[in-house]
Amino acid sequence: MSSLFFDAFCCEWLKRRRSLGAWLVLAGALFTPTIIVVARLIRHAQLPALYAAPEFWTSLWRSSWESMAIFFVPMAAILATSLVVQIEVRNNAWKQVHALPLEPATIFFAKFAVIVLMLAQFFVLFDVGIYLSALLPSLLVVGVPYPPAPLPLRAFLADTAIYFIDCLPIVAAQYAMSLRFNHFLAPIGIGFMAWVGALAALSWQHANLVPYAYTMLDYIKDNPAARAIAPASGMHAFAIGWFVVFTAAGYVSFATKPHKG
Amino acid sequence: MTCLETIDLCHRYATGEAILHDVSLAVPRGSVYGFLGPNGAGKTTTLRLVLGLIRKQRGAITIFGRSLDTHRVEILKRVGSLIESPSLYEHLTAQENLALLQRIHRVPKARIDALLERVGLAGTRGKRAGQFSLGMKQRLGIAAAMLHRPDLLILDEPTNGLDPNGIIEMRGLLVALNREEGTTILVSSHLLAEIERFVTHVGIVHRGRLLFQGTLDALRRERKSEVPVALRTADDRRALRVLADAGVDACADEHGIVMPAMPPPRIAAINRQLVEQSIDVHAIGAGGGDLESIFMDLLGSRAA
Numbered sequence A: 001m002s003s004l005f006f007d008a009f010c011c012e013w014l015k016r017r018r019s020l021g022a023w024l025v026l027a028g029a030l031f032t033p034t035i036i037v038v039a040r041l042i043r044h045a046q047l048p049a050l051y052a053a054p055e056f057w058t059s060l061w062r063s064s065w066e067s068m069a070i071f072f073v074p075m076a077a078i079l080a081t082s083l084v085v086q087i088e089v090r091n092n093a094w095k096q097v098h099a100l101p102l103e104p105a106t107i108f109f110a111k112f113a114v115i116v117l118m119l120a121q122f123f124v125l126f127d128v129g130i131y132l133s134a135l136l137p138s139l140l141v142v143g144v145p146y147p148p149a150p151l152p153l154r155a156f157l158a159d160t161a162i163y164f165i166d167c168l169p170i171v172a173a174q175y176a177m178s179l180r181f182n183h184f185l186a187p188i189g190i191g192f193m194a195w196v197g198a199l200a201a202l203s204w205q206h207a208n209l210v211p212y213a214y215t216m217l218d219y220i221k222d223n224p225a226a227r228a229i230a231p232a233s234g235m236h237a238f239a240i241g242w243f244v245v246f247t248a249a250g251y252v253s254f255a256t257k258p259h260k261g
Numbered sequence B: 001m002t003c004l005e006t007i008d009l010c011h012r013y014a015t016g017e018a019i020l021h022d023v024s025l026a027v028p029r030g031s032v033y034g035f036l037g038p039n040g041a042g043k044t045t046t047l048r049l050v051l052g053l054i055r056k057q058r059g060a061i062t063i064f065g066r067s068l069d070t071h072r073v074e075i076l077k078r079v080g081s082l083i084e085s086p087s088l089y090e091h092l093t094a095q096e097n098l099a100l101l102q103r104i105h106r107v108p109k110a111r112i113d114a115l116l117e118r119v120g121l122a123g124t125r126g127k128r129a130g131q132f133s134l135g136m137k138q139r140l141g142i143a144a145a146m147l148h149r150p151d152l153l154i155l156d157e158p159t160n161g162l163d164p165n166g167i168i169e170m171r172g173l174l175v176a177l178n179r180e181e182g183t184t185i186l187v188s189s190h191l192l193a194e195i196e197r198f199v200t201h202v203g204i205v206h207r208g209r210l211l212f213q214g215t216l217d218a219l220r221r222e223r224k225s226e227v228p229v230a231l232r233t234a235d236d237r238r239a240l241r242v243l244a245d246a247g248v249d250a251c252a253d254e255h256g257i258v259m260p261a262m263p264p265p266r267i268a269a270i271n272r273q274l275v276e277q278s279i280d281v282h283a284i285g286a287g288g289g290d291l292e293s294i295f296m297d298l299l300g301s302r303a304a
Helices: A003-015 A020-042 A044-052 A056-090 A094-098 A104-140 A153-180 A185-203 A214-220 A235-255 B043-050 B072-076 B094-105 B110-118 B134-146 B164-181 B216-224 B236-245 B264-276 B291-302
Strands: B002-012 B018-023 B026-028 B032-036 B058-063 B079-082 B152-156 B184-189 B201-206 B209-215 B229-233 B251-253 B256-259 B281-286
Touching: A003 A104, A003 B094, A020 A044, A020 A056, A020 A104, A044 A056, A044 A104, A056 A094, A056 A104, A056 A153, A056 A185, A056 A214, A104 A153, A104 A235, A153 A185, A153 A214, A153 A235, A185 A214, A214 A235, B002 B043, B002 B184, B018 B043, B026 B184, B032 B043, B032 B164, B043 B058, B043 B152, B043 B184, B079 B134, B094 B110, B094 B134, B110 B134, B134 B152, B134 B164, B152 B164, B164 B184, B201 B216, B201 B291, B209 B216, B209 B291, B229 B236, B229 B264, B236 B251, B236 B256, B236 B264, B264 B281
Parallel strands: B018 B209, B032 B184, B032 B201, B079 B152, B152 B184
Antiparallel strands: B002 B018, B002 B026, B002 B058, B201 B209, B229 B256, B229 B281, B251 B256
């Protein structure tokens, strides 16, 4: 990584400070764990039995990921990406960015790297949130011990990494669209429609080709109660493939734009 | 020596409407070049092309003797710009806004405070740009353009939103920058009166065509020879007859008599003739010789 790219990256990272995108990452990641904590505190009478169960962590993990995989992760990827790009549009700053002594590739990938890192931050915060949602009731409710079952940390981190790969196509597609359309609603609207389309395609035998469906497919693939039969074969390779295709398309579109800012 | 040069710059909108017609600017090194024209004349389009913000369709752009097409990044390292409204991140403080650029331009951090002091924003370094008045934003935008001590500063209507005092301060700042650091400044405006006090050169653009380019003195000299002569007498009807006899193609309007442009000795001779015919002359001279009139006259005559 060249030092100029690193400087451009740090510059982009500073831009997200106090921005709506940064707050969204924090709020989105901690929303489900907060709901779990509140729900458990309300139903505190059932907690001793729940915490003593050998499958406590796996059960917590799956219930936490349900809303995340189906809704929050795709939505966070759609919204956070668009909001980060909107920082330039809203502040009328693209013209200044393009007048800096930077190659288009440096500008494009520095901002993209910040978005991907924010997404990674989102997953890390969510994992920490899940842990806290287990820990807090045991600290706050008398008679509820810390779960005796061993924490399968390695498996959870592997799952998180898989979900991270799953949402990369969404991020790359949203980034390409956000750079193309100045209006905030265009990429978000298209992204939302693509997510609805992916939901509808879950029971399709070729759902593994749909770029917005991977987080959902990953969640339901081990769930016997799911209405869809997820074609899991090559899913993550497809996710990476779409990610590369959308990134390349986004860069070409960005670099060849006739009006820059 | 030329700092910035455009050769036959042409630009059309996607609709086919032509915005610029063969605009050839030559901004001398060390000059303060006023790029003048009414709104919609093509000033901002020209400046955007010069910065590479719009893809060039025809013509050539050379800055510091190098083509913008092949040396864009190298050139932009030495250029500061403020195009239309300042590009400020409103959720960041004044200091943070400059810190973004300080990193890219790799200038010492101390430069940020020095510059905020220079543009009169030292007391607001920790305040978010979104809370700034329009004038403060404009000053911060100029500070951002000046941060890396550019050799060429391109400012598009930099006094927009400034009060009279702010305009004077801005003028002083640019003059000092030009004199102390030798920065070449290309500044656009639609008001000649606003920039005539500090520019050394002017380029006048109207409807996408460059009507004049040169020093302010050259503009005055060129237009003086074309300015009509105004005459006011005690008896305009008799004066018109005397002028007709003398072969002068004069006509009367509500302000008096208007004669075609002529050299000063001819004006003196006409004055003598009128006095000899016992016609009292109240005033005689070239009308509209001030720069604003020259500017307006130029826009009216050449663009017609």
